[in-house]
Amino acid sequence: MTTKLMGQKVQRVEDQRFLRGHGRYVDDVAVDPGQHTVLHAAVLRSPHAHARILDIDVSDVLDVEGVHAVYTYDDLASCSPQMAEPLPLLIPHPALTHGRTQYALAKDEVNYVGEAIAFVVADDRYLAEDAVSRIRVDYEFLTPVVGIDAARAATSLVHEDVPGNVGARMEQNVGDAPAAIAKAPHRLELDLTVERSACMPMEGRGTVARWDADINRLQLWTSTQSSTGVRAAVAVKMGLDLGQVDVITPDVGGGFGVKINHPWPEELLVPMAARALGRTVKFTEDRREHFISSAHERGQVQHIEVGFDDDGRLLGLDVEFWHDHGAYTPYGLIVPIITSTQLLGPYKPQNYRVVFESLYTNTVIVTPYRGAGRPQGCYAMERTMDAIAQYLGKDRAEVRAVNFIQPDEFPFDQGMIFQDGRELEYDSGDYPAMLEKIKDLVGWDEFPAFQQEMAEQGRQVGIGLACYVEGTGVGPYEGAHVHIETSGKVKVATGLTTQGQGHATVFAQLVADELGVKFEDVEVVTGDTRRMAYAVGTFASRAAVMSGSAIHLAAKRAKEKVLKIAAEALEADEKDLEIVDGVVSVKGSPGTSIDLGTVSVLSNPLRYAFDEKSKAATQFSIGDPGKPPVAEDDEPGLEGKDFYSPERATFASGMHAVIVETDPDTAEITILKYAVVHDCGHLINPMIVEGQIHGGVAQGIGGALYERMAYDESGQLLNASFMDFLMPYVTEVPDGIDIDHLETPSPLNPLGIKGAGEAGVIPSAAVFAAAIEDAERLSSTGLAITAMPISPSELFTLRQAAVEEVAQQPSRNPRTREDPA
Amino acid sequence: MSEELHDVRLTVNGTTHDVRVPARRLLSDALRHDLGLTGTHVGCEHGVCGACTILVDGAPMRSCLMFAVSAAGHEITTVEGLTNPDGSLGPVQQAFAECHGLQCGFCTPGFLTTITAGLRDNPCPTHEEARDMIAGNLCRCTGYQNIVKAVERAAEIAASGEETAS
Ligand code: FES
Ligand code: FES
Numbered sequence: 001m002t003t004k005l006m007g008q009k010v011q012r013v014e015d016q017r018f019l020r021g022h023g024r025y026v027d028d029v030a031v032d033p034g035q036h037t038v039l040h041a042a043v044l045r046s047p048h049a050h051a052r053i054l055d056i057d058v059s060d061v062l063d064v065e066g067v068h069a070v071y072t073y074d075d076l077a078s079c080s081p082q083m084a085e086p087l088p089l090l091i092p093h094p095a096l097t098h099g100r101t102q103y104a105l106a107k108d109e110v111n112y113v114g115e116a117i118a119f120v121v122a123d124d125r126y127l128a129e130d131a132v133s134r135i136r137v138d139y140e141f142l143t144p145v146v147g148i149d150a151a152r153a154a155t156s157l158v159h160e161d162v163p164g165n166v167g168a169r170m171e172q173n174v175g176d177a178p179a180a181i182a183k184a185p186h187r188l189e190l191d192l193t194v195e196r197s198a199c200m201p202m203e204g205r206g207t208v209a210r211w212d213a214d215i216n217r218l219q220l221w222t223s224t225q226s227s228t229g230v231r232a233a234v235a236v237k238m239g240l241d242l243g244q245v246d247v248i249t250p251d252v253g254g255g256f257g258v259k260i261n262h263p264w265p266e267e268l269l270v271p272m273a274a275r276a277l278g279r280t281v282k283f284t285e286d287r288r289e290h291f292i293s294s295a296h297e298r299g300q301v302q303h304i305e306v307g308f309d310d311d312g313r314l315l316g317l318d319v320e321f322w323h324d325h326g327a328y329t330p331y332g333l334i335v336p337i338i339t340s341t342q343l344l345g346p347y348k349p350q351n352y353r354v355v356f357e358s359l360y361t362n363t364v365i366v367t368p369y370r371g372a373g374r375p376q377g378c379y380a381m382e383r384t385m386d387a388i389a390q391y392l393g394k395d396r397a398e399v400r401a402v403n404f405i406q407p408d409e410f411p412f413d414q415g416m417i418f419q420d421g422r423e424l425e426y427d428s429g430d431y432p433a434m435l436e437k438i439k440d441l442v443g444w445d446e447f448p449a450f451q452q453e454m455a456e457q458g459r460q461v462g463i464g465l466a467c468y469v470e471g472t473g474v475g476p477y478e479g480a481h482v483h484i485e486t487s488g489k490v491k492v493a494t495g496l497t498t499q500g501q502g503h504a505t506v507f508a509q510l511v512a513d514e515l516g517v518k519f520e521d522v523e524v525v526t527g528d529t530r531r532m533a534y535a536v537g538t539f540a541s542r543a544a545v546m547s548g549s550a551i552h553l554a555a556k557r558a559k560e561k562v563l564k565i566a567a568e569a570l571e572a573d574e575k576d577l578e579i580v581d582g583v584v585s586v587k588g589s590p591g592t593s594i595d596l597g598t599v600s601v602l603s604n605p606l607r608y609a610f611d612e613k614s615k616a617a618t619q620f621s622i623g624d625p626g627k628p629p630v631a632e633d634d635e636p637g638l639e640g641k642d643f644y645s646p647e648r649a650t651f652a653s654g655m656h657a658v659i660v661e662t663d664p665d666t667a668e669i670t671i672l673k674y675a676v677v678h679d680c681g682h683l684i685n686p687m688i689v690e691g692q693i694h695g696g697v698a699q700g701i702g703g704a705l706y707e708r709m710a711y712d713e714s715g716q717l718l719n720a721s722f723m724d725f726l727m728p729y730v731t732e733v734p735d736g737i738d739i740d741h742l743e744t745p746s747p748l749n750p751l752g753i754k755g756a757g758e759a760g761v762i763p764s765a766a767v768f769a770a771a772i773e774d775a776e777r778l779s780s781t782g783l784a785i786t787a788m789p790i791s792p793s794e795l796f797t798l799r800q801a802a803v804e805e806v807a808q809q810p811s812r813n814p815r816t817r818e819d820p821a
Numbered sequence: 822m823s824e825e826l827h828d829v830r831l832t833v834n835g836t837t838h839d840v841r842v843p844a845r846r847l848l849s850d851a852l853r854h855d856l857g858l859t860g861t862h863v864g865c866e867h868g869v870c871g872a873c874t875i876l877v878d879g880a881p882m883r884s885c886l887m888f889a890v891s892a893a894g895h896e897i898t899t900v901e902g903l904t905n906p907d908g909s910l911g912p913v914q915q916a917f918a919e920c921h922g923l924q925c926g927f928c929t930p931g932f933l934t935t936i937t938a939g940l941r942d943n944p945c946p947t948h949e950e951a952r953d954m955i956a957g958n959l960c961r962c963t964g965y966q967n968i969v970k971a972v973e974r975a976a977e978i979a980a981s982g983e984e985t986a987s
């Protein structure tokens with residue numbers, strides 16, 4: 001019997017290509033050395049954050065040698081009327097009363113630096129950029145609205161017809177939080193902020209399109225997290241039938257959320273130009289374009305009021321926050337809705353009110369970035385827990401523990417509506433056990449002694465802890481197709497895309513296990529609409545759960561068919577058969593056997609003897625000569641197809657702890673230890689899950705200590721390069737991340753798995769704020785760190801402020817309300 | 822107003838290629854688009870990420886910071902040239918596969934070339950030196966943990982390979 005591959009650290013099959021330089025990313029498609037058949041596009045982007053476009057003069061461009069076309073808004077309607085309409089608002093929501101989206105090319109007005117204005121197609125990218133620089137645009141400047149404070153003040157508006165810059169206001173209530181807080185024995189208020197950051201995959205966006213006039217069909221390669229989404233959008237916008245559009249997502253050099261938004265203007269402009277010019281057209285964005293014209297996330301301002309008892313038990317939690325969604329809202333309210341619901345984490349506050357406003361600013365749009373609103377929610381909740389512990393003088397872990405949902409309370413309904421429109425109902429978990437694990441892993445109970453010891457040497461160290469729950473594997477569905485070829489090789493297709501998660505490996509593991517075939521004989525294709533027309537996409541840590549489950553089910557169906565045919569061929573009972581290494585045999589008599597390839601030949605009554613396999617199959621006879629060759633309820637071929645559609649999301653959870661040291665003079669922050677306990681149910685491939693955690697933690701460190709979008713008041717992004725936007729190198733990540741797993745299987749899917757992709761990044765801001773604060777002991781009565789990320793200079797400023805505060809008013813914290821006397 | 826073109830002979834992975842390029846053509850673009858060697862990736866085009874790193878006469882260079890015309894007369898090695906003569910993975914590539922040193926694979930070619938050169942200079946790096954060796958390359962996926970392991974593993978593989986060879 002072959003060993004089960006689920007749960008094994010199987011080496012990745014895709015690495016063989018990648019390591020040889022044979023990966024195929026979108027810019028590697030349609031490479032034609034020496035041929036010059038492919039045309040290249042460049043985009044004129046607005047240099048102003050807010051302006052009216054008075055005139056665009058392209059006359060200097062047209063006679064530039066090598067330039068084939070230039071498009072502005074006025075040219076869009078010639079492609080199709082829909083092309084001149086605004087881009088779709090992908091996820092409308094009743095609370096999004098003032099949703100706005102941009103046009104593929106700006107019409108009359110620009111609302112952020114980077115917004116696309118004109119599109120040039122030329123022989124190469126160099127020439128296209130030359131041409132872009134010759135386009136002259138007359139602008140009438142409008143006042144830019146930059147930052148949440150300016151948006152709230154609303155002295156200027158981003159969109160004239162959106163009062164107060166408020167795109168949406170949404171409130172959810174469980175119980176009566178304000179009343180519960182008013183009655184609570186203790187109360188606190190917190191004001192917190194988180195700045196913008198961004199996904200920053202190493203590969204930016206890119207699209208290639210080829211129009212085949214002979215068959216009236218478009219082939220589009222794009223670096224996306226949703227091929228089927230792009231396909232539908234392109235078909236609608238170009239006035240084509242869905243059947244005329246194929247979208248292929250080749251290898252993707254990282255996504256982290258930004259590539260789920262679609263269609264980007266270029267995903268429409270490239271195929272438009274390809275059809276109009278009858279040539280293959282390619283757009284590959286450069287890094288600056290990625291900074292100013294894709295998407296950011298994270299920016300929020302939060303106000304929290306909490307009431308609690310002597311043990312730190314939450315009695316009421318009232319959260320108000322302001323979410324900066326940038327200039328447009330193509331992705332709806334997903335991010336703030338996730339913040340508002342996932343803020344609850346592993347806790348049950350009893351009474352909860354949350355209200356948010358989603359605000360327009362003249363900056364790049366905001367769409368999900370790994371964690372998608374959860375890091376901000378976790379930050380709000382975990383800072384609150386720390387504040388309560390500090391106020392009561394209690395251990396921070398203890399305060400968390402009294403608020404945990406207990407293992408016997410699952411399924412636990414939080415009484416709210418989640419991002420997928422379903423109830424926020426946690427399926428399984430064991431938070432008390434997880435807390436014990438993280439305390440052991442990081443050395444929580446031993447830490448005070450260590451801190452003391454370090455203090456004696458003049459060193460400042462601190463520890464932080466943060467917990468989260470993550471809804472993963474959201475619906476609505478994902479599908480899979482399993483085809484056993486006459487060679488015995490198994491071809492598997494699922495429609496969602498891959499950006500480094502090793503899907504070709506983990507999905508092959510599942511198929512090998514279920515079908516009883518060799519791992520090497522399974523080949524998985526993702527993100528190709530020709531192979532799987534119905535699919536959703538790779539986001540919300542959903543791929544393993546959704547496609548994993550669908551593939552498992554599809555393999556099961558294929559197996560049923562294998563057994564049926566093999567039983568007939570071998571004149572045995574299906575129940576007596578087993579499949580090992582691609583051979584079906586009768587248990588106990590291995591001589592009576594048939595390989596899967598032969599079964600595949602038998603599954604197709606059209607049996608030309610193409611090859612040895614077909615000839616070999618003639619020894620078996622199946623089918624009743626008195627009946628049609630393909631029975632009424634049957635199909636030719638050896639295939640299995642199925643879809644998986646869960647009732648609701650499955651909830652993974654985790655806890656992170658970090659020990660940091662802060663330099664007493666320079667305020668430099670050093671990570672001494674980083675520990676993660678993680679529960680994503682059953683693991684398919686622990687090596688890959690740990691890799692996801694490593695990557696998430698590194699991104700989290702970036703977000704907590706280094707990365708921010710430095711906009712000036714005129715809406716210019718001052719750090720739009722890798723030179724100035726500080727992403728962690730190896731020198732910024734800890735040398736080793738301690739990981740422990742807990743496996744509480746999900747009851748919602750056949751494999752008992754939960755998503756793992758985003759987890760590593762969720763608690764970072766919270767856990768670093770806590771640890772740095774613990775190292776610094778800046779205030780004995782309130783939280784000192786309320787704005788993240790935090791740089792050494794900011795920490796230094798906080799220290800100075802603390803010194804001044806102590807000098808003026810010892811032991812009074814303006815943020816803490818006195819108890820009712 | 823057509824651009825002046827220059828004839829350049831590029832020697833890449835031991836093969837010579839003649840190309841006609843404008844003076845401003847970046848070496849990274851020439852390798853990828855004029856020679857079809859798309860293993861070299863471009864992540865920033867301003868010399869910071871290291872994805873485009875190639876070896877020029879054995880030394881790591883950022884091909885996005887070099888013009889194709891200035892590569893004439895030099896021996897260039899790209900990721901495609903790191904495999905063993907029999908087509909099997911070279912030691913650094915093998916180590917990456919074993920240690921799960923890559924996820925999306927976009928940064929990987931730059932790490933492979935950088936480490937290949939690094940281990941040539943320092944065949945048995947200490948742990949700190951292994952970390953230092955990759956400190957100029959960005960990876961957004963892996964958090965570097967397994968890349969550091971891969972450096973150490975590559976040194977082992979290379980050492981054992983030399984033993985067997987000798
Ligand atoms: S592309 Fe050359 S260093 Fe980033
Ligand atoms: S593996 Fe994706 S950037 Fe390094």
